[in-house]
Amino acid sequence: MADNKSGRDKQADDADRRQRERDVVASLERMDETEPPVDETTLELFETELDSIPFPATGAEVVATVGDETIDSESGSYSVVDLVPDTDEEEFDSPAAVRMRVQRPTIAAAMKQIVEASEGSPHESLADSQREAYEKTFRKLRAIDAVDDDEGIPAIRDWIIEQIHENETLPGSRAVRREAAEFCRSNGYEVRNDEWLGI
Numbered sequence: 100m101a102d103n104k105s106g107r108d109k110q111a112d113d114a115d116r117r118q119r120e121r122d123v124v125a126s127l128e129r130m131d132e133t134e135p136p137v138d139e140t141t142l143e144l145f146e147t148e149l150d151s152i153p154f155p156a157t158g159a160e161v162v163a164t165v166g167d168e169t170i171d172s173e174s175g176s177y178s179v180v181d182l183v184p185d186t187d188e189e190e191f192d193s194p195a196a197v198r199m200r201v202q203r204p205t206i207a208a209a210m211k212q213i214v215e216a217s218e219g220s221p222h223e224s225l226a227d228s229q230r231e232a233y234e235k236t237f238r239k240l241r242a243i244d245a246v247d248d249d250e251g252i253p254a255i256r257d258w259i260i261e262q263i264h265e266n267e268t269l270p271g272s273r274a275v276r277r278e279a280a281e282f283c284r285s286n287g288y289e290v291r292n293d294e295w296l297g298i
Contacts, residue, residue, distance in 0.1 A: 137172045137202045149194035158189035161197055172204050182207040184214040188224055206237045209256040216260045217269055232272035236279050239295050243288050255279050273298055
């Protein structure tokens with residue numbers, strides 16, 4: 100970019116826009132916080148790496164460009180390739196959307212495997228509302244202290260993938276919530292009827 104007033108103004112506007120997007124994402128995430136947050140500095144550096152990608156971009160484009168980048172969290176280190184589906188079915192409209200996805204690495208890793216498994220299904224792909232329901236179920240599982248070491252997330256992830264392979268369709272939100280509730284109850288955690296998992 101040219102080093103003139105117009106170029107500097109554009110850089111400042113872009114920086115302001117990115118900061119506003121980060122603020123919105125951060126406030127939304129704090130409303131339902133269930134996983135220790137990834138360090139803010141790590142996310143900012145990661146978002147800077149995303150500047151080289153023209154958005155909107157597919158998951159495959161993100162992985163091809165920054166797949167080797169590492170995201171450090173309290174639960175461990177993850178490569179972007181472990182968190183973002185390597186598929187053209189997944190599309191991100193901005194760097195903030197990618198950032199939002201990777202800031203909950205445990206859930207992002209589970210969703211990556213589900214998205215990639217559903218890509219082979221001839222009958223349907225993962226809709227936004229269904230993705231949100233799956234993620235909310237994973238967040239609720241993550242928040243349950245009685246389920247040690249986040250065993251619930253891989254168990255439900257594996258069940259969803261099994262349903263995709265066996266039935267060639269994605270299980271509905273209610274079925275996923277029911278399976279998660281059964282998992283919780285079998286591990287000694289009581290799920291009330293007025294909770295997300297209590298269907």
